[in-house]
Amino acid sequence: MGKGWFLRWVMVVGVMGWCVEVEGLGVNWGTQATHQLRADTVVQMLKDNGIQKVKLFDADESSMGALAGSGIEVMVAIPNNQLAEMNDYDRAMQWVKKNVTRYNFRGGVNIKYVAVGNEPFLKSYNGSFLNVTFPALQNIQNALNAAGVGDSIKATVPLNADVYESPPNNPVPSAGIFRPDISDLMTQIVQFLAKSGAPFTVNIYPFLSLYGNDNFPFDYAFFDGVANPINDNGVSYTNVFDANFDTLVSALKAVGYGNMPILVGEVGWPTDGDKNANVGNAFRFYNGLLPRLAANKGTPLRPGFIEVYLFGLIDEDAKSIAPGNFERHWGIFRYDGQPKFPMDLSGQGQNKLLVGVQNVHYLDSKWCMFNPDAQDLSKLADNINYACTFADCTALGYGSSCNNLDANGNASYAFNMYYQTQDQNYMACNFEGLARLTTNNISTPTCNFIIQINPSSSSSLRPPVVPFLFITLPLILIL
Numbered sequence: 001m002g003k004g005w006f007l008r009w010v011m012v013v014g015v016m017g018w019c020v021e022v023e024g025l026g027v028n029w030g031t032q033a034t035h036q037l038r039a040d041t042v043v044q045m046l047k048d049n050g051i052q053k054v055k056l057f058d059a060d061e062s063s064m065g066a067l068a069g070s071g072i073e074v075m076v077a078i079p080n081n082q083l084a085e086m087n088d089y090d091r092a093m094q095w096v097k098k099n100v101t102r103y104n105f106r107g108g109v110n111i112k113y114v115a116v117g118n119e120p121f122l123k124s125y126n127g128s129f130l131n132v133t134f135p136a137l138q139n140i141q142n143a144l145n146a147a148g149v150g151d152s153i154k155a156t157v158p159l160n161a162d163v164y165e166s167p168p169n170n171p172v173p174s175a176g177i178f179r180p181d182i183s184d185l186m187t188q189i190v191q192f193l194a195k196s197g198a199p200f201t202v203n204i205y206p207f208l209s210l211y212g213n214d215n216f217p218f219d220y221a222f223f224d225g226v227a228n229p230i231n232d233n234g235v236s237y238t239n240v241f242d243a244n245f246d247t248l249v250s251a252l253k254a255v256g257y258g259n260m261p262i263l264v265g266e267v268g269w270p271t272d273g274d275k276n277a278n279v280g281n282a283f284r285f286y287n288g289l290l291p292r293l294a295a296n297k298g299t300p301l302r303p304g305f306i307e308v309y310l311f312g313l314i315d316e317d318a319k320s321i322a323p324g325n326f327e328r329h330w331g332i333f334r335y336d337g338q339p340k341f342p343m344d345l346s347g348q349g350q351n352k353l354l355v356g357v358q359n360v361h362y363l364d365s366k367w368c369m370f371n372p373d374a375q376d377l378s379k380l381a382d383n384i385n386y387a388c389t390f391a392d393c394t395a396l397g398y399g400s401s402c403n404n405l406d407a408n409g410n411a412s413y414a415f416n417m418y419y420q421t422q423d424q425n426y427m428a429c430n431f432e433g434l435a436r437l438t439t440n441n442i443s444t445p446t447c448n449f450i451i452q453i454n455p456s457s458s459s460s461l462r463p464p465v466v467p468f469l470f471i472t473l474p475l476i477l478i479l
Helices: 004-012 039-048 061-067 089-099 133-146 180-196 206-210 240-254 279-294 380-389 407-421
Strands: 025-028 035-037 053-055 073-078 110-116 154-156 158-160 200-203 230-232 235-237 262-267 307-310 367-370 435-438 458-460
Touching (some): 035 039, 039 061, 110 133, 133 180, 200 240, 235 240, 279 307, 380 407
Parallel strands (some): 025 053, 025 307, 073 110, 110 154
Antiparallel strands (some): 367 435
């Protein structure tokens, strides 16, 4: 197999009480959901599954409060939209006081890292955060030092794998370099991380190597072998995770820091929203990844232990789908905190369903469906687009779990998702007479018509019910 496709995977990445987990294994806990599970129940679920590390995307008080006293190691985060503010050292000091030292007491939150931004150098951001990320990193670490916690809490920047690459004329891991347009900036950041004793944090997504690239060798995204591995000066690469990771190792070596600790901030596989995003592929991916981590196999250039955070913990139905419909389906748990498929977080291959969130309360067993007696269907498409503008219809997309529904089924799915998002408000199941309620579960063997979590037992972020207006959804629906 030629080396040309190897470069392509680098390019596409731009965008248990009874369970003993893999050493160093953590999870990403995102909260961009219309109906968030109560933070204390999520923390208990983490403990029930033996998960001892969690990476957040902010410093939300409910999450932090629930984590207090749990002993779970935490990476708190500063969102990208706050990076410019952190260029002011006084504001950085205030942030550290409010979100770090405030929890630094016996029985408090076990904070280990502060994530400064999240993939701020993505090419798709068009340089928006190039000038503010490094000063923010410096100020936060210096503020941690000034607060007396800098020895135990380190600031780092979770970066996407598109910050490094192999040159087109030699697309192998050993030729890895930092992206030429940000090479000087990356070198400065690496030098600062080394000086402060912080790890380099990278997000690696084999799934994205497949997404939108039908020429990528499918099996190379997994860990169970390929017919034609990449040969890099006698070193054999049988999976894209190792090749990607070692491209970073080489890039670090090229700037004089080949031994810098590397933390994998995100790695996972989505279960819906794309033809390759399904439970079967997710199971295959994790069933290959976790035993390798448990065995401390490492990679050819960095054998041994790797600290990894799985992405993600729970599905998030309010995430942006700009990168793809799959963005709302990364969780190893469903929206309601229930496990999707068997896993063994110890990496021993004893797969069983993880312990889900306990005592989840749901809305009534009612669904909103297309009204078969409706006479005027002229506004059906408009109503479906409206429903999917304010609710999650990504499962209807090409190759997704509900893609096989007929036209009436598409309408029913869209109407029900909106109805559930609106907490089953009776006004949310009308759609100009095109919808009606039913107490019969209208799910199919492959498509789940959900009942949403009762807002009294969750944090609800649903949009308000608003009068009907036409809003185009550029995403899915074909009647």
